[in-house]
Amino acid sequence: MTATEDLVRRLRGTVLPAVATPMDAAGVVDTAALRGYAERIAAEPIGGVAVWAHTGRGLYLSEEDRRRVLAVWRETVGRPVVAGVGVPRGAGVVDLAGAVDATVAMAVAAAEGGADAVMVYPLAQLDGDDDAAVELHERVAAVSGLPVVGFFLHGEAGGYPYPPRLVERLLALPSAVGVKLATLDRAMACQDAVRAAGGSGRLVITGEDRMFGPSLMWGADTALVGIAAARVPLTLAVLDSWRAGEHGRFVRASARLDRFAEATFLAPIEGYVQRMLWAAVWEGLIPEQAAHDPYGPDLPAAERRAVVACLEALAEEDARAAGTGVVDAREPGVHRDGDDAPALA
Template identity: 75%
Template sequence: MTATPTSATEDLVRRLRGTVLPAVATPMDRGGVVDFGALRGYAERIAAERIGGVAVWAHTGRGLHLSEPDRLQVLRTWREAVQGPIVAGAGVPRSARASNLREAWDATVAMSVQAADLGADAVMVYPLAQFASRPAGEGEAVRLHERVAEECGLPVLGFFLHGEAGGYPYPPDLIRRLLALPSAAGVKLATLDRAMACQDAIRAARSSGKLAITGEDRMFGPSLMWGADSALVGIAAARVSLTGAVIEAWNAGDYGAFVRASGRLDRFAEATFRDPIEGYVQRMLWAGVWEGLIPEDAAHDPYGPELPVGERDAVVRCLEGLVKEPD
């Protein structure tokens, strides 16, 4: 039997359904020092877009790599800028050095409590990939989400994250079990390029009445057609309007506009979400510089792979081409 959702969960589902939440970047220099002046300017620009809220401490913002003081100040900055909901990632920070599963649980819970203390509206629980190989892994994953919600007092989102980013495939039954929790508002799906897994996960989530949140930067339009009803995506860290136009056209039933907007977003995704996939953070920062969101000296991702100059040129050519196209 599905438990009755809490009022906070129901309110969050209502506020997020049909909207885009950018998984925002974190402006840094080459050494990984966060530029908080640049962050404030970036946050103000993103907050002025037509968004449902933002996601901080997520993979795009390198949330698990940030030092604790930087992480806390990042969320404070976004809380000051954004009136809508803030979803904060909660996982095991790189600095925690959790040596066993219990310590990983504790670190995830501690990060969620910090998010709540700083005014976040929900937490998105990073997957613990160790669960995938454990006989009781599904039950442990459910209990982790329960404990996070109990400790921080906020609604939770599940996070089906592809293995290249440190996650593992959530089977449909796990998604159904997670979304049966009263505190669970939905699940974000970031399968990267696994269409069947994405479809199965959306079907499992939709049966709950909770949010099926697409994080499918390379399958954004199709994921809406498969039943996703909101979005939390790194591709919206810059040029938010490209992503927003797709979901707005879909919600309005304007399928001609949906096809055109999807084509534009797909071209941007092809230039930014490509092998090596971890390079997408740097590519999105380059897009942010082109758009005037982030200054050049704060547009570095020290945690991703080195990329050739030609990749930046490709991102810029794509953006320049999209500007010349009619909406």
């Protein structure tokens, strides 16, 4: 069995949180907060984690910060670590050749840091050139020595839609672990990509936070999602109940996850990183001072109140179902009242 085949076997049917990166308002990574966060996430029955992904602002981090982030997760999680690789912001890359070189260099750094696979950010310059897209993935795998995940990313996050024929070609590569679908709200594009991936034997990975349940029904078999940066148990409940054929439990869990997604994945979509950090504070995963996204848009305080209100409502429902009174899993000292929650930049 090759390393790629073994990784496919280990990851199929699991959740890989696309983890956040705790940092202050100036973008300084809080290593202590990161380690505590990693320990909490690693305690869940996940299949692995994805670092340097969009949720973790991997393309915005300095090379040294990426190295430290990967090292903490590598030391802590004890399961496969997938690293997103692409063109770092501020790299000064203007042409396609430079973009490819930067992506490959980031993949090599991931391999040196102990990543088990890389997830290749799409290069918008390759839209319409399937041959060049395949060559990019082949070169990343050949130079880094790591298995690769293709990343079908929506345009709002800098990607472009992979046509079904490209999905088929990418999954035919010996180094291909699978393809991650993050089409945002494009149901037909997601369905077409899932169909194209069917029968490949590789992973069909949903990154569809707003279409999580439907993407599983369409054929996705694994999850790599930003929504699990804070809501790991609920994400697991949806995937596990679907795979177990417990359709009543699946419908209930999916409806609950959808409510949280509605409060966090909305316009401006780049604001979802900050909203997930707010949720992580509420969950007690990240301290307030390390829950900043300096690279996203400024969000009004009302948006934080909406996130908190959703989380409070879900917790109250859990408590009523358990018959034990109010459940609050957050760390002591965190505000319970969403109106009191301070706004973050």
